[in-house]
Amino acid sequence: MTDWAAIRADFPILSREMNGYPLAYLDSAATSQKPQAVLDAITDFYSTTNANVHRGAYSLADEATRMYEDARSTVARFIGAQSDEIVFTRGATSAFNTVAYGWALRHLTEDDRILLTIMEHHANIVPWQLVADLTGCSIEFVSITDTGRLDLDDFHHLLDEDVKLVGASMASNVLGTINPIAEIADAAHQVGALVIADAAQAVPHMSVNVYDTGADWICFSGHKMLGPTGIGVLWGRPEILDEMEPAEGGGEMITDVRLDGSTWAAVPHKFEAGTPPFAQAVGLKAAIDYLEAVGMDEVERREQELTEYALKSMAGVEGLTVYGPATAQDRVGAISFSLNDIHPHDLATILDQRGVAIRAGHHCARPLARSLNVPATARASLYLYNQESDIDALIGALAEAKELFSVA
Amino acid sequence: MTDWAAIRADFPILSREMNGYPLAYLDSAATSQKPQAVLDAITDFYSTTNANVHRGAYSLADEATRMYEDARSTVARFIGAQSDEIVFTRGATSAFNTVAYGWALRHLTEDDRILLTIMEHHANIVPWQLVADLTGCSIEFVSITDTGRLDLDDFHHLLDEDVKLVGASMASNVLGTINPIAEIADAAHQVGALVIADAAQAVPHMSVNVYDTGADWICFSGHKMLGPTGIGVLWGRPEILDEMEPAEGGGEMITDVRLDGSTWAAVPHKFEAGTPPFAQAVGLKAAIDYLEAVGMDEVERREQELTEYALKSMAGVEGLTVYGPATAQDRVGAISFSLNDIHPHDLATILDQRGVAIRAGHHCARPLARSLNVPATARASLYLYNQESDIDALIGALAEAKELFSVA
Amino acid sequence: MSLEEMYREVILDHYRNPRNRDPLDHVDATAEGNNPLCGDEVTIEVGLDGDTVQAISVRGQGCSISQASASMMSKAVLGKTEKEIAEITDTFKKMMGVIETDDVVVDEERPGATLGDLEALQGVRKFPVRIKCADLAWTTLEEALNP
Amino acid sequence: MSLEEMYREVILDHYRNPRNRDPLDHVDATAEGNNPLCGDEVTIEVGLDGDTVQAISVRGQGCSISQASASMMSKAVLGKTEKEIAEITDTFKKMMGVIETDDVVVDEERPGATLGDLEALQGVRKFPVRIKCADLAWTTLEEALNP
Ligand SMILES: Cc1ncc(COP(=O)(O)O)c(C=O)c1O
């Protein structure tokens, strides 16, 4: 049995007060908090081992390089991949752009189509719009059902031989919906399209094996999985990474630079121009070590438990509407909602006064917001360090908000 | 009078032993060490204020956003710019690529030329080669003189109306040479070319005012100026940043995302797709605060003193050749050299055994190495925390290396 | 900081029953404003008679503060000259702390005393994140009148 | 860790007077290798008589370890069959720790005993950063012979 109270105590910020109340941090889908072990790993690295990687013939640089590459192996093992399939980027967004410039820009033409889901985060939309602008390819969107699930009929209907790329989130940061990525990838491959999966809300919350997803590329961010900001991961099938061009040019990604052109280093270094975020890689490794010590199955189970508790508690609040699946099954703990005619920003401010941190807005998914016909929603999102009392605080503050807005 | 011993004591790693000797860290041109104040700033941020920026309507997110934007103002003030001219990137390399994709890719054609100096770092070469590959523009290189200075005659000779972009380092990471960037920019502007300055080895070591440089864009990295890895800066003239396209697409850089296209946020946010390295920005601010407390004039003066001491000591070593200016004037403390026929990697290994960390190789500047006709050099590079004893350790170890190699 | 101070009855009333929402037939000046961070939007149309605002339409979507502020503003500026409006705007922005001031004209205790209903927005000042919401309509009106 | 153990006289001799550097007239197999991290380069040309290496040329640039290893290797494999070379390579890589082994054939005290001059490279094993330098020529030869 995991001691969840002890886990919570590992996160220094969670003992902070907020506006006179205990902080109930319910915005982990935006960014996660960090356990002491991650902070210590970063400080220790800078205090004992800091040196630029892959560059020095001295012991310190060698140690730093080993730690950086060790972080890469840790990430690889964590998602069932090989080390040289792991590209460290600035974040999930950068990972998408690496594929946009390194593959799509050079492969797509006017005749080609990209198929995305309407629930994609801007990170899995805008890079393709930039590519479309440069190549003339077109983009289409798969819609969702009334229950917030991907409309698979629509997907199969829109999928044909002109589709060269399918982009889909493994889990939606707004609806919480978990998409059947393997089924999507299977169908896409049958028409010859490649698949890029947004795992930003999946890898932190469940055990992911990249080969089981069927996807060709997977993108996620360190800061949403207990790690530092400034680092993310692009995983790709080795044969695809191999034939991709680098997106960024600079040091460390070359074998040779001549006046009339350059040759590229082997994958993954080809995609890591310049000094990589090596201290952040060390922090991300510590985060993964932490998650693995708890166990991803246990993390997933606990989050389901909390999600169920939250959905049930919210169902008891009159006037509250949840967007997305109403049960904890096949969903993660990102729960978007609205309450009567109280605007989400008003809600966020009111909750904040009771120490409850939730997000309000379009959550970087405006096409989804438009299709739901709500310009903004409130969102509470959970992680392993949350506890029932955070949700109770949310529910209590929602009642107060209704009170405040009942005057008129 | 600055207490340099006290300054050195602020850097935890410098009290480390290396192979039984005190660590003499002479590789700051690759990456700098960090003072405790920077480590504390990062840990404090994660422990008390961590939340995603520009996203939350709750107090914690507001605090985090203020700290992130405060870091931006600090950087701006440090280089004499306005806040909204500062774009946070992954590093200097990313900054160059942002201009390559956001400006050059969309402005240059087959008829256009890019003029670089032969002493550029790969970060200021390869992005332009990628652009040349996509647009058909051509690239030419300005050579250097025998004393390791830019050949200004050659520059003026190569500069004509077809040149649309001039790229030059403010200080070379190999030769240490400080280039007359204002003169270069002046001449470039006269033929209608824009100027991108590589300030990666300048901003950490001297007081820089972007407007005095005359450049249109300036790029540098946080990790070379006491800050964390994973963050860099692109400064640009506001009117130029304004008309540039974003390089990366994603969240936070849009005003609206529609199915058929998107509109961009104002500068600088247009160039900061996705979650930015906000904790690293906080660390960078602490680094700048530290540098400013010492005073950049004082940093520069001290480094000149150390450089002079190093050049003089090295001049006393028989068989040692320095590449680059032989005096401390108009140069920074990156000193490349060779010793008899001892290969730089052998040198680095031997020195490492005496605790002296130097770099060996082409220093991400292969075109320069080729033009010097040395495939590799050894490089010692200095920063404010170095002291004369580090240089003495270097000189002592060089004597031992000669001894070892004198056998045959 | 009291939430009750921010969510006054008059604010919620303007939020739920916004004034002057009907589009104008004849538009002399117009501007759109939005707050990219939270998505608040306001569109303003103005009909002028000389330099007097003789008609105004304010439409938008967003939080109670942004929409109530817009509605109250439309009432406050209707029938006023551009010069008078500039003065009201200045007083409002000073009340909200958007413009710094040590102007003695502003009553320390009740800096919004001359603003009527709008004074109700004073409570927002204690919520820095929300000041931009209150300010949006005013900045947009300024843009409409001084394009 | 002693530097003297790495920089043996025989190594410096091979570094300064590399053997078998002349290009071959007739090349049956060739490969280029480089170590992107430190820039060491080696080009190998082989002349075969059946499966016997009857001529070899090894050229390159780089540190003393990479160049001495290449030179010593050229001496060691000249006149040997591909099978014999594979065995020498295996023994060498085990000595350097590039191939892990608990193979009893290798003398714990002197794992390179069968390698002659090459044994001098044993000292490199204590400098992990430099093992790749010593290994470069061998990996390149393997590529030349098994393209
Ligand atoms: C002169 C110069 N320019 C650019 C860079 C690239 O910086 P980074 O690797 O931090 O992107 C460096 C450092 O490696 C440098 O020394």
Ligand SMILES: Cc1ncc(COP(=O)(O)O)c(C=O)c1O
């Ligand atoms: C589903 C999803 N995809 C992509 C991203 C982008 O991640 P980042 O902002 O770290 O680049 C996010 C988070 O903002 C997300 O929730």
